[in-house]
Amino acid sequence: MMKQLMTGNEAAAEAAIVAGCRYYYGYPITPQNELINYMSMRMPQIGGSFIQAESEIAAINMVYGSAAAGARAMTSSSSPGISLKQEGISYLAGSELPCVIVNIQRGGPGLGDISASQADYFQAVKGGGHGDYHTIVLAPSSVQEMADLVYDAFDLADKYRNPVMILGDAQIGQLMEPMEFHKRPKKNLPQKTWSLTGAEGRKRNIVKSFYPVKGQLEEFNAHLQRKYKAIEEHEVRYETVNTHKADIVLVAYGTSARVCADVVRKSRQLEFKVGLIRPITLWPFPKEIIRKISEKVQCILTVEMSAGQMVEDVRLAVEGKCPVHFYGRTGGGVPTSTQVIKKIVEVVPDNLANTLLQLAEVR
Known part of the structure; x- marks a missing residue:
């Protein structure tokens, strides 16, 4: 396949499409706007859904809905916007829903500026939202790796039923480099027997993160910790x-x-x-x-x-x-x-x- 010049933001968007993502929800914020702009053009071309939500909070909850229905879904933002998504990310982790979240980091705290930063590390790897949970966090260092890791992120999310975050920065997102898509478009996505697709002919599925009966939440958290241990054993990359x-x-x-x-x-x-x-x-x-x-x-x-x-x-x-x-x-x-x-x-x-x-x- 011929190499092409793309920004990191554009490469992330196209890689998501190649990986089978057909649902994207986002809200504009610099320096990730090239990604949302690219998705606004490409999603209609491939029969996918693009929605510029009314807020970052709305966008992450739309991702929850699509993920619960078994679709490959994605959102992206930059630092302050990711902060607004944290409750939804905790809900996704607590409901064991796979999705991909891209953070093209900018300076902080607060509104900060639109320059490159890596100050969201704690937020990404220590949870960010409430509760005992982890997102898988991938850190690209080039436009090529941005594409490769976004593609892999959807497979990891489905494999472990877990949100995956791409932690980039303004430099990686807006840098333009020659790159190519090494992998073929995903056609046969993994079957998700747990998803909410209608219960005709099978036992109904339930997707939730609420466990009001005493002891249930502790049992569920023990299950999550076993999953996270398996991820630590098998998915370390360096x-x-x-x-x-x-x-x-x-x-x-x-x-x-x-x-x-x-x-x-x-x-x-x-x-x-x-x-x-x-x-x-x-x-x-x-x-x-x-x-x-x-x-x-x-x-x-x-x-x-x-x-x-x-x-x-x-x-x-x-x-x-x-x-x-x-x-x-x-x-x-x-x-x-x-x-x-x-x-x-x-x-x-x-x-x-x-x-x-x-x-x-x-x-």
């Missing part, structure tokens, strides 16, 4: 670069990982080696590989476009086996490779600092 011989390892995702990959490339010309662990699933988090690598390196540096959120999960994974340092930019600031190198110089032993300073001069 990329490692140069970690087998690294002195220091960077941990970063999304746009920050692109910057860190440049630092790794520059370090290959020096004796002091820098590696990279790029989590692709933010939940389930790749804690095992981080723990193993922490036993072999001098230290770990987590790089984020936030005040420090993923770094907490990195420290939990390391379990004190090596020092964990942090470098972050907030409010729409994007780290540069030079800034990351300067932070590395701060945290490594003095005898290596002069060698590392050469990194800033490498082109």
